[in-house]
Amino acid sequence: MNGIILYQPQKIAFGTQVVLQLPDDCRQAGYRRILLLAALPLLDTANRLAASFDAETQIIEYRFGEPTVDYFDGLLNIAGEFQPDCVIGIGGGSVLDTAKLLAALCDSRQNVREIFGKNFLKGRNCGLICIPTTSGTGSEVSPNAILLDESSMEKKGVISPYLIPDVCYIDPDLMVGLPARITAETAMDALSHCIEAYTNKYSHPVIDNYALAGIRLIADNLEIAYHDGQNIDARAALALGSMYGGLCLGPVNTAAVHALSYGLGGKYHISHGLANAILLPEVMKFNLPASPDKYREIALAFGAASAGEGIEKIKALSAACGIPQKLSEIGISRSDVETLADLAMKVTRLLVNNPREVTKEDAIDIFMKLVVNNS
């Protein structure tokens, strides 16, 4: 068995109302200056929590989509002036990724542009707590943070163990208000984390356990949560599935789905979950010959008898949750394919993980299947 290094928050609190423990935990940790970055729909929750803090608290409303380098720099200025000893992020993946980078850089001489890539971040002195309110990113347990560099239209990742939060609170109560569309897109993102880790060229039995657990939870619960957002058991299951997906990211990470989706996010501003959701089945078909046994296991989790049928079940689940099945349905056309393939080929750090080599021609083939009307 190959070696592996597992990083995760020293404390993961999971369950309804666990977020109520936050003020006590902050008191016990002795934090004096807390910067709370909150997604707009979570502002009330953030204010209620902050009212119980024994610390000087500044709340920043996160009013943006997926974060850009420029937007991040603006927030970093605010954080630098406030000098927090703890940054708390409460929101979806964009908010959490931003909070993680703020905690790492608010008292650092390093600039975010210097730390793109793996292990360039030199440390983190500030406390870091993440509270996810979507079930997709897994950012609350992962060493990853992604920004969009608008100058090159590239999504760029910062990967460092210092970006793993100290504590995270995964509270399904915070997710019941999530719109059905975002529930579906983010869950498909989590599913793609699990599937891309499980079928990864560098997969590992320890991470396979997480990945399969995540796949099963999402397979069994996404449609329920999509149709009934108030179903707390389904919300909890998706939250856990997403956490498992996040635990896959550090040691194994994703592969071609994510590589191919980067251009869709970077240049065409398609949401990360949606881009992955559309790409996932087509990339799975491409990868199947390289990892048939694992694809059969995935199929079993979806109640399918064969690997191919498993992929069809995933497509059907995605369609049942209102996700478009073609990129052409969301404004991408044949004329974009060359650019998308070029952007994908730049994401070598993920492409090397793919169980089957992806050439530019392969990328073009996959994109073409998603922009023309054959199925």
Next chain:
Amino acid sequence: MNGIILYQPQKIAFGTQVVLQLPDDCRQAGYRRILLLAALPLLDTANRLAASFDAETQIIEYRFGEPTVDYFDGLLNIAGEFQPDCVIGIGGGSVLDTAKLLAALCDSRQNVREIFGKNFLKGRNCGLICIPTTSGTGSEVSPNAILLDESSMEKKGVISPYLIPDVCYIDPDLMVGLPARITAETAMDALSHCIEAYTNKYSHPVIDNYALAGIRLIADNLEIAYHDGQNIDARAALALGSMYGGLCLGPVNTAAVHALSYGLGGKYHISHGLANAILLPEVMKFNLPASPDKYREIALAFGAASAGEGIEKIKALSAACGIPQKLSEIGISRSDVETLADLAMKVTRLLVNNPREVTKEDAIDIFMKLVVNNS
């Protein structure tokens, strides 16, 4: 799904030779004064590692069996004088448990006698790194440390998230020299952690994943490692199984096997793993009616068709690894049973976890089956 709080070391390094990363990691963490507590057979390894430290280092040879309160106090005096900023334990469960308590108390006003029980420890300032050299205790990832209080002949536990190491290195290379008998006893201990968590009254799906993974690894690899200690794959599998068992301890913990074994350790000085190994099948038979589905899953992991057959397979595995099947084979007789049952009934914190209530009469029945010659 019920809520749960997961604690674990922020970094778990698993694999052959991962221990070689220790000096670099200590340098990066900036430790200046390292206290290294090493089991006697690991002294050479400890010395080699210490030679690469950029820190003042004191090595203490751990020359004792399972630690007593008095022995611990002696070590604490040494630690208090040295004033380490990091304690490293390298050895089996006794060494790691001791190292964990040294790190927590070396600069504390609390006394070890004040912190027996759950969550009485107020904090830990000193770094803590654990390097297991047996595959049984799971102490390297757990919040538990056990001492023998000789005044009352009771084994007493300190349970606190502050006892979870910051980092652990699980390196199967360090385990190849472990004698076959200790390999078997410690692995049966790890197996009992997994089984007692999986069938626990307070079991949880997240921990069930760890427990089943551990059960499968131990089922498939113990006999191989017992007969061929050099088999690094089997050693790695057992090390991982033991880690999974340790991850079960914080959130769910053990039950009647461990409660009944405490008197065997405390009063009769029978090693922890051996006591658990002998008790496990008999307690499983007692518990089976309370958790038939989970016992069937365990049986499947051992290639058995029914829950009852699964228990027989575990007995057979234990016997094949040279473990006595009766307490009478290791000097316990009918006249000890009353005392053992009394001591067991004191361990209420574990008995409450058992899937089936254990009365004193039940405990006597179980012990009696293990001291007379019916099988």
